[in-house]
Amino acid sequence: MKLLFLLKEGFAGFRRARLAVTITLATITLALALLGLFGLVAQNLSDSFQRVFYQIRLEVFVDPSLGESDFQTLKSEIEGIEAVQSAEYISPRAALQEFEKDFGKDLVAVLESNPLPPSFRVMLKTGRSRPEAIQAVVRRIEALKAVDEVVYPENLIRLLDKYFLLGIVIAAGLGAAIFIISTLLIFNTIRLAIHSRQRVIEIMRLVGATDAFIKAPFIFEGVLQGMIGGLLAAGLLWLAGDLVRYLFLPGLAVPWLYLAGLVITGILLGFIGSYLSVGKYLNT
Amino acid sequence: MIELFNVSVKIDNRPVLNDISLQITKGEFVYLIGKTGAGKTTLMRLIYMDLFPAKGNVIVDRYSSSTIRRKEIPFLRRRVGVVFQDFKLLPDRTVFDNVAFALQVIGAPKRTIRARALSALSRVGLNHKRYQMPHHLSGGEQQRAAIARALVNEPFILLADEPTGNLDPQVSTEILALLESINRSGTAVLMATHNYGLIRQFPHRTLLVENGKITAGEAP
Ligand SMILES: Nc1ncnc2c1ncn2[C@@H]1O[C@H](COP(=O)(O)OP(=O)(O)OP(=O)(O)O)[C@@H](O)[C@H]1O
Ligand SMILES: [Mg+2]
Numbered sequence: 277m278k279l280l281f282l283l284k285e286g287f288a289g290f291r292r293a294r295l296a297v298t299i300t301l302a303t304i305t306l307a308l309a310l311l312g313l314f315g316l317v318a319q320n321l322s323d324s325f326q327r328v329f330y331q332i333r334l335e336v337f338v339d340p341s342l343g344e345s346d347f348q349t350l351k352s353e354i355e356g357i358e359a360v361q362s363a364e365y366i367s368p369r370a371a372l373q374e375f376e377k378d379f380g381k382d383l384v385a386v387l388e389s390n391p392l393p394p395s396f397r398v399m400l401k402t403g404r405s406r407p408e409a410i411q412a413v414v415r416r417i418e419a420l421k422a423v424d425e426v427v428y429p430e431n432l433i434r435l436l437d438k439y440f441l442l443g444i445v446i447a448a449g450l451g452a453a454i455f456i457i458s459t460l461l462i463f464n465t466i467r468l469a470i471h472s473r474q475r476v477i478e479i480m481r482l483v484g485a486t487d488a489f490i491k492a493p494f495i496f497e498g499v500l501q502g503m504i505g506g507l508l509a510a511g512l513l514w515l516a517g518d519l520v521r522y523l524f525l526p527g528l529a530v531p532w533l534y535l536a537g538l539v540i541t542g543i544l545l546g547f548i549g550s551y552l553s554v555g556k557y558l559n560t
Numbered sequence: 561m562i563e564l565f566n567v568s569v570k571i572d573n574r575p576v577l578n579d580i581s582l583q584i585t586k587g588e589f590v591y592l593i594g595k596t597g598a599g600k601t602t603l604m605r606l607i608y609m610d611l612f613p614a615k616g617n618v619i620v621d622r623y624s625s626s627t628i629r630r631k632e633i634p635f636l637r638r639r640v641g642v643v644f645q646d647f648k649l650l651p652d653r654t655v656f657d658n659v660a661f662a663l664q665v666i667g668a669p670k671r672t673i674r675a676r677a678l679s680a681l682s683r684v685g686l687n688h689k690r691y692q693m694p695h696h697l698s699g700g701e702q703q704r705a706a707i708a709r710a711l712v713n714e715p716f717i718l719l720a721d722e723p724t725g726n727l728d729p730q731v732s733t734e735i736l737a738l739l740e741s742i743n744r745s746g747t748a749v750l751m752a753t754h755n756y757g758l759i760r761q762f763p764h765r766t767l768l769v770e771n772g773k774i775t776a777g778e779a780p
Contacts (some may be wrong), residue, residue, distance in 0.1 A: 281664050479648060482608075483713065484637035485665035 285493040296469050297501070303465040304505030304542060305512070307458035312513045312538045314454045318447050320528055325443075328429065329436050330403060332410060334417070335427040336396040340368070342422050347394070350422055354398055359413045361399040368392045393424065407434050459545060462505075466498055466549035470557070477557045487558050494554040495547060502546020506539035513538070561586045561716065561748060562607060567616035569602055576602050578772030579616070584750060586716070589743045591759055592752040593777055594769030600752035603769065604719045607750070608640045609633050621716065638666060641710030641718040641747075645725035647702045649694040655705045656681065656690040662709045680708040684738060700731035707738065717748040724755055736762050756780060 338350060347365055354363040366374075371392040400413065410433060414426045436443075470477075473494075480490045517530035562584040569577040576599045584590055592600045605611035606618050609625060618625035623636045649658050660677040668676075681687045684704040694702055703723055710718055720739065724732035736758050743749045753759065756779035759766060768777025 281667075285664075475648065476650060479650065479661070480665045481634075482637065482642055482648075483662035483665060483709070484634040486631070486634045489665055489667065 282489075282492045282496060293469070293472065296472060300465045300469050300501055301505055301508070304462050304501055304546070305508040307461045308506055308509035308538050308542050309512050311454055311458045311541065312509055312534065313516075314451055315534060315537075316513060316517070316530060318451065319531075319534070322447075323529065324527075325436065328432060329440075332400040332405060332428065332433070334398040334400070334414065336363070336398050336417055336423055337393045337425045337427070338395060339422045339424055340393050342394070346422060350420065351396065353420055354396060354417060357413060357416055359400050359405070359409065361401045363399075364397045366395045366397055368394050371395060407437050462502070462545045463549040463552070466501070466546065467553040467556075469497075470494055470550065470553045474557060477554070481558070490558060491551070491554050495550045498546040498550025498553075499543055500546070502542035502544070502549075503539060504542075505546070506542025509542065510535035510538045561588075561621065562750075563619040564606070565617045565619070567606065567613040567618060569599070569606065569611065570614045571602070575772055577606075577613075577769075577774075580772075580774045581616075582767070582774055584717070584748060587743070587746050587748050589740070589749045589764040590751070591764055591766040591779075592750060592769060593754070593756070593759070593766060593779065596754075598769040599772065600769050601721055603774070604642070604721055604750065604752065607717075607719060608637055608642055634666070638713045639715050639717075641707075641713070641715035643703065643706045643710050643718070643720045643723050645722040647694070647699075647706040647726075649702055649705055649709075651694055654691050654693060655686060655697070655708075658694065658705055659690075659709045659712050662712050666713070676712055677708075680712040681705075683711060683742070684708045698731070699727050700734060703727065703735055704738065707735075707742070711742065711747070715747065717750060718742060720749065720751040722752050722754065724753065724758065729757070732758060733761065 336354065338347075342350070351363050351365060354360055368390050371394075372390050375392065398417070400410065407430070410428070411430075414428065417423055418426050477490060514530055514535060517528055521528045562582075564580055564582040567577060567580050567582075568575065592603065594600055602611065606613060606625070607620055609618070609620070609623070609628060612618075612625050620636060621639050623632060628636065649655075650661065653661070656677060659680055660673050663673040663676060678687065678690075681690050684707050686701060686704045686708060689697060689701060694705065697705065703726075707718070707720075707723075718739070723739070724735050727735060732755060739749050739751065740762055759779040766777045766779060768775050
């Protein structure tokens, strides 16, 4: 097989049908970007979801009149509860500093004294805990002598627990739908692009080119388009991620693996799409 | 060279050719006449095995329609040149590239491609226009380019399906003269035509396709 000719034909195809190639590339890019966008949103949602749901944090406010050694005892008492991972003492000053970070100096400046009580930040052991189990732990902590109040996102946890399965089903369904739509979109544009070159295929068959020789340039083109589309989509997502992170979501993650996955998906879809499409013109 | 044994063809379950037998020997020039829809194109497709008979057997060179494998068909096609009424040139490349294309896609070595394409172009008298795009050529010149492409693999037979159908009488005569010269150098020619004037001008064995049968015919 003459590799050089195939590569030249593949690239020449790009040059000869600039508009068609641009449209194909744009479609592949958008379809992959859509797919990637969904993946990113799902990933980030599930990350923050897991942070709330799997790593439950309780704020345990305690009696301010306790002394240093009482805090130590209390800490070991809390940590003695089975479901508790760790308990970290937060002094009123540390709490105020955090408050300042969240709400600004001005608000703190108007305060005459530090109104924040000492507290413990209690992490429960990771894993999916049912609201009832969490409540049981909260009751045990509340029952400790020096504890005033335990605060945690109870309603949110109940809500998430209730819609946990439903959420997974909806996300999976939506993901599958977007994947199918993207795939069909990509296959269809590739099919149209190849359809517009029926005459070339017809003549190749007429003058005695083998099936493999006819397929190769089209498949090469499909793979190239899939790869370029994947790279463009990855670039778009990366830029968008940067922008979103800068504007309002500093914690947004755009993992490299995701972007690489998009490129690989593009290559695979380009390969399969062109393979199937050109095959159709060979089996008549 | 080419032999048909009791060949029947059905298209969409409708019989088109019915139990025909036929022989075209090496280097022959044969006309195919018959009304529109009679089956002339169908017969040519049988020969380059774009179509297979429902019954009977088509022998072309060393290939037989009943035993040829799918993979072998490209190699048969390299031995059979085909030209059509509408030329079927690729509009996006020069005449030279159109001719060279037939060699490139069968993986011919680069050095021989240039030499053989140039030689085919000079056989059809189109060397001086080799870097033109097809749409800059007259109809007759486009058909010459198509003939050069069909010849570049040195086929033993040239199938010409109404090659002058789109050309004026003067140019048609020139194309026929070209086909005759190609035939004189040893390539068989099978040409379907409705142009009886040409047959009278360049007389050769003539076959009439009618009612699914092929008989020895004569230009009326
Ligand atoms: N692709 C097809 N689909 C359906 N019918 C077809 C097809 N090709 C040919 N036929 C039928 O087969 C018959 C023979 O057609 P063919 O093209 O061989 O005729 P022809 O002699 O070449 O006619 P013409 O002089 O118009 O070129 C016709 O009746 C035609 O309707
Ligand atoms: Mg016809």
